[in-house]
Amino acid sequence: MKHKGRFGQFGGFYVPEVLIPALEEIEDAFYRFKDDPKFAAELDNLYKNYAGRPTPLYFAQRFSKHVGFNVYIKREDLLHGGAHKVNNTLGQCLLAKYMNKTKIIAETGAGQHGLATSMTAALLGLEAKIFMGALDVKRQSVNVHKMRLCGAEVCPVSGGTGTLKDAINDALRYWTANITDTFYVFGSVCGPHPFPTIVKHFQTPIGIEARSQSINTIGRLPDIITACVGGGSNSIGLFSGFMDDKDVRIVGVEPAGRGLDTTEHAATLAVGKIGVFHGAKSYLLQDDVGQVHETESISAGLDYPAVGPEHCQLKDSGRAEYTAVNDEQVLDAFGIFTKLEGILPALESSHAIAWLITQKGVLPSETNVILNLSGRGDKDVDIVEQNRQM
Amino acid sequence: MTSYKEVFANLNRAALIPFFVIGDPDFDTSLELVKAAIDAGADILELGIPFSDPIADGPTIQKADIRALAAGMTPRRALEFIKAVTDYKPIPIGLLVYYNLVYQYPTEQFFADFKAAGGSSVLVADLCIDDADEIAIPASNAGLDTVFMVTPNTTDDRAAIIASKTTGFIYAVSTLGVTGQRSTLSDMVAPLITRLKDLTDIPVCVGFGISEPAHAVQVASAGADGVIIGSKIVKFIEDNLSDKDKMKADISAFIAEISSALSLS
Ligand SMILES: Cc1ncc(COP(=O)(O)O)c(C=O)c1O
Numbered sequence: 004m005k006h007k008g009r010f011g012q013f014g015g016f017y018v019p020e021v022l023i024p025a026l027e028e029i030e031d032a033f034y035r036f037k038d039d040p041k042f043a044a045e046l047d048n049l050y051k052n053y054a055g056r057p058t059p060l061y062f063a064q065r066f067s068k069h070v071g072f073n074v075y076i077k078r079e080d081l082l083h084g085g086a087h088k089v090n091n092t093l094g095q096c097l098l099a100k101y102m103n104k105t106k107i108i109a110e111t112g113a114g115q116h117g118l119a120t121s122m123t124a125a126l127l128g129l130e131a132k133i134f135m136g137a138l139d140v141k142r143q144s145v146n147v148h149k150m151r152l153c154g155a156e157v158c159p160v161s162g163g164t165g166t167l168k169d170a171i172n173d174a175l176r177y178w179t180a181n182i183t184d185t186f187y188v189f190g191s192v193c194g195p196h197p198f199p200t201i202v203k204h205f206q207t208p209i210g211i212e213a214r215s216q217s218i219n220t221i222g223r224l225p226d227i228i229t230a231c232v233g234g235g236s237n238s239i240g241l242f243s244g245f246m247d248d249k250d251v252r253i254v255g256v257e258p259a260g261r262g263l264d265t266t267e268h269a270a271t272l273a274v275g276k277i278g279v280f281h282g283a284k285s286y287l288l289q290d291d292v293g294q295v296h297e298t299e300s301i302s303a304g305l306d307y308p309a310v311g312p313e314h315c316q317l318k319d320s321g322r323a324e325y326t327a328v329n330d331e332q333v334l335d336a337f338g339i340f341t342k343l344e345g346i347l348p349a350l351e352s353s354h355a356i357a358w359l360i361t362q363k364g365v366l367p368s369e370t371n372v373i374l375n376l377s378g379r380g381d382k383d384v385d386i387v388e389q390n391r392q393m
Numbered sequence: 394m395t396s397y398k399e400v401f402a403n404l405n406r407a408a409l410i411p412f413f414v415i416g417d418p419d420f421d422t423s424l425e426l427v428k429a430a431i432d433a434g435a436d437i438l439e440l441g442i443p444f445s446d447p448i449a450d451g452p453t454i455q456k457a458d459i460r461a462l463a464a465g466m467t468p469r470r471a472l473e474f475i476k477a478v479t480d481y482k483p484i485p486i487g488l489l490v491y492y493n494l495v496y497q498y499p500t501e502q503f504f505a506d507f508k509a510a511g512g513s514s515v516l517v518a519d520l521c522i523d524d525a526d527e528i529a530i531p532a533s534n535a536g537l538d539t540v541f542m543v544t545p546n547t548t549d550d551r552a553a554i555i556a557s558k559t560t561g562f563i564y565a566v567s568t569l570g571v572t573g574q575r576s577t578l579s580d581m582v583a584p585l586i587t588r589l590k591d592l593t594d595i596p597v598c599v600g601f602g603i604s605e606p607a608h609a610v611q612v613a614s615a616g617a618d619g620v621i622i623g624s625k626i627v628k629f630i631e632d633n634l635s636d637k638d639k640m641k642a643d644i645s646a647f648i649a650e651i652s653s654a655l656s657l658s
Contacts, residue, residue, distance in 0.1 A: 017524065
């Protein structure tokens with residue numbers, strides 16, 4: 004490998020030997036093509052005309068009034084497929100194509116990354132296999148149908164609790180056996196190097212656009228930027244645009260599930276200990292001896308025991324702060340935001356909304372916040388409905 | 394403890410190396426099975442500490458990990474287990490472990506305790522040669538050998554680096570894939586052994602997919618210094634969970650069969 008893929012002590016590539024040649028091949032192709040004019044132009048065209056970039060920065064007037072400060076929404080929910088995931092899948096699938104790979108695999112939690120991969124595979128004529136926890140297949144059935152309609156094969160994974168980590172385990176195992184002709188389209192800024200770097204690169208348009216939109220519409224940089232953190236890709240995408248703007252406060256919001264005093268959450272940065280998992284050193288939810296915890300969150304897309312290595316570094320350096328909200332706060336936030344703005348936010352994104360609600364009366368009224376609305380909540384209507392009846 | 398060097402030097406055949414998940418299906422039964430394997434002709438043991446997310450393993454060993462974890466196996470208990478095995482017979486024991494368990498123990502202490510329990514070498518399934526120093530230094534401080542994997546897609550340059558950091562034996566993976574039984578041996582295995590033999594004098598042991606006496610003989614005649622048999626043995630446990638006597642008898646018979654096949658070849 005040419006680079007170490009480290010973010011301070013975090014990251015790296017802790018994988019079985021058999022995966023090394025494939026990771027090297029991807030690393031090599033990424034650095035060769037990312038600034039190649041033809042590749043960049045092709046990707047730019049897909050971002051604009053297929054996915055719908057740039058996404059608007061929208062002033063949420065009624066929600067702002069509700070919380071008592073100014074909230075601007077970066078509308079990644081308007082992208083094709085309904086989430087930020089397509090930024091990454093377009094980039095990686097195009098890379099696969101430039102590498103002459105015809106088969107791709109991906110893991111998915113909420114089904115959003117699986118769907119984005121399936122759409123992109125259809126678009127680019129690639130054969131896609133999507134690994135998805137059996138529980139997630141059940142709780143995100145609409146996305147499963149959409150993936151199949153795009154021609155992808157959905158492989159339910161029943162190991163463990165049947166959620167995202169189990170899907171990644173099986174995707175890695177499948178990749179091991181099919182390493183020569185298959186490209187793994189990793190869904191977030193975690194996993195072994197070079198994935199955290201590649202996925203971040205393809206999510207940077209969020210931050211680049213948000214920064215210039217802020218200057219144009221607010222007239223200056225925001226005071227706070229915030230996003231939900233699962234693996235950490237939509238948040239890194241936004242944060243990356245403001246990293247050098249030292250006065251901009253960066254807040255990542257993790258899922259506290261049924262509460263941080265239980266083990267039923269996925270707030271890795273809040274309570275995890277450093278460990279090695281799925282190819283990277285990062286904070287990790289684990290027991291005393293290092294067995295990895297099953298996690299719990301109302302949002303399938305945040306249900307993961309590790310987190311991207313760059314977030315770990317940002318937490319330790321203090322450049323970003325991380326907080327957590329529980330399922331109940333998230334459901335409330337979903338309801339309030341939808342009623343006030345007529346926008347259904349994904350339950351994942353609703354975590355960041357819920358944090359803003361906790362800041363009512365805390366943040367001064369002149370505060371300007373940019374919130375990344377990573378996805379739309381159509382996929383979550385059933386879950387919200389079930390929880391309302393309970 | 395007998396060192397690998399002695400074992401390989403004194404054997405006039407390829408070493409027979411059965412693999413078990415420590416504590417599968419429970420501590421006591423597992424210990425009995427390992428003793429039976431020693432009695433039936435094992436030359437070296439490869440033992441795994443169960444992990445919640447064994448990404449290098451196929452379904453058979455995943456299930457073994459789940460059984461062992463459900464029965465309460467932990468890294469500390471695993472070291473007690475190893476002590477009990479080496480008390481029974483001073484046989485070389487190679488450990489196969491996922492990095493997070495070592496890292497949390499933490500690493501230096503883990504290696505020291507494993508050495509004290511009578512262990513010989515450590516192979517960390519998800520740590521490759523680029524980060525070898527994270528374990529090679531503590532291993533050498535503790536007086537343990539290192540074992541690293543080479544796969545059919547490992548380049549010659551890389552294999553040479555791996556050989557230079559290996560003090561025990563090279564674990565040559567027979568195929569591209571995770572652990573599991575296979576009906577035929579991959580045709581990648583013989584060229585891999587030849588390649589490694591041209592490159593290094595470090596012993597080469599082959600694992601993944603060896604499921605029958607004929608496979609073991611095939612690997613031995615291709616020049617391997619040892620054959621590692623995992624899923625096939627673990628499957629005897631899975632298939633006989635309600636009959637521990639049969640579990641033990643099947644494993645003993647199978648190991649004896651491999652042992653005589655290797656001796657005859
Ligand atoms: C809408 C949405 N937001 C956020 C996430 C979490 O991922 P990340 O933290 O990588 O942005 C997901 C994952 O599926 C998602 O679907």
